Amino acid sequence: xxxxxxxxxxxxxxxxxxxxxxxxxxxxxxxxxxxxxxxxxxxxxxxxxxxxxxxxxxxxxxxxxxxxxxxxxxxxxxxxxxxxxxxxxxxxxxxxxxxxxxxxxxxxxxxxxxxxxxxxxxxxxxxxxxxxxxxxxxxxxxxxxxxxxxxxxxxxxxxxxxxxxxxxxxxxxxxxxxxxxxxxxxxxxxxxxxxxxxxxxxxxxxxxxxxxxxxxxxxxxxxxxxxxxxxxxxxxxxxxxxxxxxxxxxxxxxxxxxxxxxxxxxxxxxxxxxxxxxxxxxxxxxxxxxxxxxxxxxxxxxxxxxxxxxxxxxxxxxxxxxxxxxxxxxxxxxxxxxxxxxxxxxxxxxxxxxxxxxxxxxxxxxxxxxxxxxxxxxxxxxxxxxxxxxxxxxxxxxxxxxxxxxxxxxxx
Amino acid sequence: xxxxxxxxxxxxxxxxxxxxxxxxxxxxxxxxxxxxxxxxxxxxxxxxxxxxxxxxxxxxxxxxxxxxxxxxxxxxxxxxxxxxxxxxxxxxxxxxxxxxxxxxxxxxxxxxxxxxxxxxxxxxxxxxxxxxxxxxxxxxxxxxxxxxxxxxxxxxxxxxxxxxxxxxxxxxxxxxxxxxxxxxxxxxxxxxxxxxxxxxxxxxxxxxxxxxxxxxxxxxxxxxxxxxxxxxxxxxxxxxxxxxxxxxxxxxxxxxxxxxxxxxxxxxxxxxxxxxxxxxxxxxxxxxxxxxxxxxxxxxxxxxxxxxxxxxxxxxxxxxxxxxxxxxxxxxxxxxxxxxxxxxxxxxxxxxxxxxxxxxxxxxxxxxxxxxxxxxxxxxxxxxxxxxxxxxxxxxxxxxxxxxxxxxxx
Amino acid sequence: xxxxxxxxxxxxxxxxxxxxxxxxxxxxxxxxxxxxxxxxxxxxxxxxxxxxxxxxxxxxxxxxxxxxxxxxxxxxxxxxxxxxxx
Numbered sequence: 001x002x003x004x005x006x007x008x009x010x011x012x013x014x015x016x017x018x019x020x021x022x023x024x025x026x027x028x029x030x031x032x033x034x035x036x037x038x039x040x041x042x043x044x045x046x047x048x049x050x051x052x053x054x055x056x057x058x059x060x061x062x063x064x065x066x067x068x069x070x071x072x073x074x075x076x077x078x079x080x081x082x083x084x085x086x087x088x089x090x091x092x093x094x095x096x097x098x099x100x101x102x103x104x105x106x107x108x109x110x111x112x113x114x115x116x117x118x119x120x121x122x123x124x125x126x127x128x129x130x131x132x133x134x135x136x137x138x139x140x141x142x143x144x145x146x147x148x149x150x151x152x153x154x155x156x157x158x159x160x161x162x163x164x165x166x167x168x169x170x171x172x173x174x175x176x177x178x179x180x181x182x183x184x185x186x187x188x189x190x191x192x193x194x195x196x197x198x199x200x201x202x203x204x205x206x207x208x209x210x211x212x213x214x215x216x217x218x219x220x221x222x223x224x225x226x227x228x229x230x231x232x233x234x235x236x237x238x239x240x241x242x243x244x245x246x247x248x249x250x251x252x253x254x255x256x257x258x259x260x261x262x263x264x265x266x267x268x269x270x271x272x273x274x275x276x277x278x279x280x281x282x283x284x285x286x287x288x289x290x291x292x293x294x295x296x297x298x299x300x301x302x303x304x305x306x307x308x309x310x311x312x313x314x315x316x317x318x319x320x321x322x323x324x325x326x327x328x329x330x331x332x333x334x335x336x337x338x339x340x341x342x343x344x345x346x347x348x349x350x351x352x353x354x355x356x357x358x359x360x361x362x363x364x365x366x367x368x369x370x371x372x373x374x375x376x377x378x379x380x381x382x383x384x385x386x387x388x389x390x391x392x393x394x395x396x397x398x399x400x401x402x403x404x405x406x407x408x409x410x411x412x
Numbered sequence: 413x414x415x416x417x418x419x420x421x422x423x424x425x426x427x428x429x430x431x432x433x434x435x436x437x438x439x440x441x442x443x444x445x446x447x448x449x450x451x452x453x454x455x456x457x458x459x460x461x462x463x464x465x466x467x468x469x470x471x472x473x474x475x476x477x478x479x480x481x482x483x484x485x486x487x488x489x490x491x492x493x494x495x496x497x498x499x500x501x502x503x504x505x506x507x508x509x510x511x512x513x514x515x516x517x518x519x520x521x522x523x524x525x526x527x528x529x530x531x532x533x534x535x536x537x538x539x540x541x542x543x544x545x546x547x548x549x550x551x552x553x554x555x556x557x558x559x560x561x562x563x564x565x566x567x568x569x570x571x572x573x574x575x576x577x578x579x580x581x582x583x584x585x586x587x588x589x590x591x592x593x594x595x596x597x598x599x600x601x602x603x604x605x606x607x608x609x610x611x612x613x614x615x616x617x618x619x620x621x622x623x624x625x626x627x628x629x630x631x632x633x634x635x636x637x638x639x640x641x642x643x644x645x646x647x648x649x650x651x652x653x654x655x656x657x658x659x660x661x662x663x664x665x666x667x668x669x670x671x672x673x674x675x676x677x678x679x680x681x682x683x684x685x686x687x688x689x690x691x692x693x694x695x696x697x698x699x700x701x702x703x704x705x706x707x708x709x710x711x712x713x714x715x716x717x718x719x720x721x722x723x724x725x726x727x728x729x730x731x732x733x734x735x736x737x738x739x740x741x742x743x744x745x746x747x748x749x750x751x752x753x754x755x756x757x758x759x760x761x762x763x764x765x766x767x768x769x770x771x772x773x774x775x776x777x778x779x780x781x782x783x784x785x786x787x788x789x790x791x792x793x794x795x796x797x798x799x800x801x802x803x804x805x806x807x808x809x810x811x812x813x814x815x816x817x818x819x820x821x822x
Numbered sequence: 823x824x825x826x827x828x829x830x831x832x833x834x835x836x837x838x839x840x841x842x843x844x845x846x847x848x849x850x851x852x853x854x855x856x857x858x859x860x861x862x863x864x865x866x867x868x869x870x871x872x873x874x875x876x877x878x879x880x881x882x883x884x885x886x887x888x889x890x891x892x893x894x895x896x897x898x899x900x901x902x903x904x905x906x907x908x
Binding site: 453609610611626667668669670 | 865866867870873874886889
Binding site: 169 | 449451452453506507511515516518524527528530531535537540541542544545546547550551553554555556557558559560561562563564565566567568574578581585601602605606607608609610661662663664665666667668669677680684797798799800801
């Protein structure tokens with residue numbers, strides 16, 4: 001991984017994200033509830049990109065028709081290319097043969113909503129702009145057009161597991177000799193409608209859920225508490241993270257020092273999961289996790305650090321904990337980071353944080369964690385120095401059943 | 413190897429009515445009742461008919477499933493029954509099975525119903541259970557008890573073809589022993605209105621590659637192909653139907669809606685698929701084109717075929733299944749793959765319905781009227797998507813390199 | 823204001839708003855300047871979006887066969903077409 005672009009509630013770029021992770025506090029904003037989708041007493045906050053200025057990366061003229069996810073993903077892709085030293089190349093000659101693999105959970109939500117409103121009002125008023133940019137693959141397509149990437153252009157839709165799956169697929173394209181490099185990552189747009197629906201499903205942390213008072217602002221803070229006994233939901237986020245994946249030899253040839261290396265990974269499914277929740281299949285998931293380690297020639301003892309997708313979701317964190325414990329058995333777990341309490345669920349903050357963790361960036365205390373859950377017995381990182389990680393396990397269990405893991409190694 | 417097929421389309425539930433209709437040159441495109449289309453310029457689609465009562469009765473939660481989920485489950489079960497893989501939990505190790513799906517709309521139809529209700533003040537959350545595009549693929553995995561990899565791709569019209577390519581990768585890598593690959597999409601207002609807004613929809617059933625063609629037609633349904641290595645199929649006594657010999661993908665990097673008119677992106681996908689199959693273009697005996705029936709697509713696709721097949725193109729039999737079942741969007745690649753396999757196993761290329769002469773600027777041997785008897789060695793199926801994502805698949809009749817590479821491919 | 827003036831300025835305003843052309847003032851668009859390809863550099867999807875906006879603004883229906891290069895070549899040609907239909 002030779003370049004990272006990330007845009008979210010924390011700002012834009014590696015520095016901004018690293019600062020937020022070290023501080024261990026999310027940047028929250030009030031969701032616009034004017035449309036009336038939200039119910040009273042429900043969640044009101046999210047970790048949003050908000051007004052972050054994308055125009056240095058995507059000039060207004062170029063982005064005039066693009067949906068918010070397309071602009072975000074293109075900006076993150078250019079940021080990643082710049083970070084990896086490939087920006088000039090992409091601008092002039094394009095990236096022939098490069099693959100683009102982007103994931104999204106819900107697609108271009110605001111354009112879809114706008115289009116539906118037009119159709120419900122008068123079908124013939126449907127906007128071509130909105131339609132062409134409401135397809136899930138619009139961000140990947142726009143990245144392809146802007147960077148001249150003519151290899152495979154794929155969009156993975158597998159909810160929260162999507163970001164890790166794009167890394168696995170991008171790596172496969174390179175390993176198979178089908179692409180010299182890959183732009184992989186994820187993008188999400190957290191609209192008021194989406195936020196309200198997630199809240200109505202009971203998925204989000206709510207005001208006063210965990211007995212905390214606010215910080216002086218008008219609403220009590222909604223706190224996502226990964227692995228905590230009182231956890232009651234996750235923090236919604238949005239934004240985009242894009243990585244540049246290159247073959248190690250190619251990167252070395254360019255004199256580029258990678259952020260991290262991909263050592264392996266795995267993917268699986270838990271059929272006991274209901275469509276919008278988590279199930280009980282930790283034993284089988286643990287076997288798949290161990291299988292992934294084994295294929296990389298590793299055992300749990302070799303893992304120095306876990307970056308967990310635990311988000312504060314009641315059943316999700318439970319399944320994650322049980323899966324990790326089943327895989328580790330009797331031996332103690334290594335330090336566990338749970339960045340979703342800072343970056344939120346969706347939008348790539350998690351993927352970006354995982355790369356930074358493998359790159360040795362320091363993390364602060366896990367936001368929201370105060371009290372261990374005796375059933376889970378997991379205490380995520382409390383702050384302070386971590387040993388330089390040589391092998392990092394990144395784990396995500398998606399609502400609906402999909403699971404994905406990455407094994408990252410430090411750059412040589 | 414492909415050892416099982418399952419289909420749900422405007423031509424009916426199951427492979428049998430699908431194949432019979434294809435052979436007879438029938439189309440499922442016509443009047444439809446899913447929603448009020450009086451405000452649109454066009455009034456046809458290929459809507460899936462009501463299921464046979466016995467089929468619906470097999471699924472206890474039928475009424476709570478989204479339409480796309482229903483199509484997907486029925487097609488998946490049909491594809492697994494054929495090679496004797498039901499119940500899956502008894503016939504295979506579920507951790508060695510993967511589900512690879514493509515979809516554009518997932519449960520969007522139900523999502524539209526939810527949104528309309530929400531605007532009227534009522535939130536019926538149950539309608540959203542399978543709304544994401546990953547809904548149908550996950551539903552299949554849940555139904556079959558799969559614990560291996562499950563992945564849904566959503567790259568517009570090339571989704572399911574790319575999913576088949578993903579399945580092939582997973583089998584070759586030894587990540588799975590069985591791949592359930594396909595797609596499901598249901599007719600919804602968003603895509604119907606959207607394509608009409610682009611003036612891309614034909615008022616009469618689409619007429620791919622014909623002179624004066626006016627646009628595409630929309631369909632719905634699901635298709636599933638069961639893929640497994642040859643030796644496993646043989647050991648179980650399953651009959652190999654065809655081999656998925658190769659897959660290729662590329663991106664036009666050109667424009668969000670218009671294909672690259674030079675056809676070079678699409679040609680690159682076909683070339684990649686042939687290379688992946690270890691085959692030459694001269695070994696391809698017929699084509700199943702993306703063939704949407706829009707003036708631009710068919711012309712660009714023809715250019716792409718010409719780059720690959722040159723002089724041979726005008727004599728290569730060609731079928732455009734969208735004239736029979738409409739454009740299934742994300743799952744089009746799967747249903748067209750099924751049609752391609754059926755042509756290989758039946759030794760004939762199905763006719764493509766529609767009136768009017770073939771466009772003289774795009775000389776192709778469009779099979780018309782009755783099936784063309786052809787003991788084909790191999791075929792190429794193409795799917796070219798919105799946003800420039802191109803996919804091509806190569807299917808062959810006999811296992812490629814069977815004698816020397818047993819167990820390598822599927 | 824005479825009818826002949828109103829239509830072109832309405833069209834120019836629609837072009838700017840419906841096509842998200844921030845930074846372009848309606849008055850900056852000349853009546854005879856090419857809209858597609860060169861000039862404003864609009865493309866086929868812009869044309870379709872403009873059609874939806876024109877149909878709504880002028881209460882007309884534009885048939886697909888009428889979406890030709892000549893009608894849409896400039897504000898002047900569009901204006902002529904629309905006045906012929908109103």
